[in-house]
Amino acid sequence: MQEHSWASNRACPKAFATYLCVMKKAQDLQPDHVSEIVQMALSDHVSFADIEREYGLGEKQVKALMRDKLKTGSYRTWRKRVRTFGDRRAHYK
Numbered sequence: 001m002q003e004h005s006w007a008s009n010r011a012c013p014k015a016f017a018t019y020l021c022v023m024k025k026a027q028d029l030q031p032d033h034v035s036e037i038v039q040m041a042l043s044d045h046v047s048f049a050d051i052e053r054e055y056g057l058g059e060k061q062v063k064a065l066m067r068d069k070l071k072t073g074s075y076r077t078w079r080k081r082v083r084t085f086g087d088r089r090a091h092y093k
Contacts, residue, residue, distance in 0.1 A: 029055070037062065038069050042078060044085065 014085050018039055040046040041062050048059040057065065
């Protein structure tokens, strides 16, 4: 598992607690499920609610999982895309 600078300096305890919760939950998931969650999150056609319904991971947990599994640049690009589409559509992600 990668060590992120924001997690190691504990500048944001709430974010760190969410990160730990997600990583514990992610460890309980099978690797193919983690891969499927990442694919679902990257898809423009699957909402966070769909992922939560199927795997029990909320929006913050999916974001933390994506932060852990994607390269930094890929994560930032994904977040920017989700935010941009979310601003344009009422029910995106």
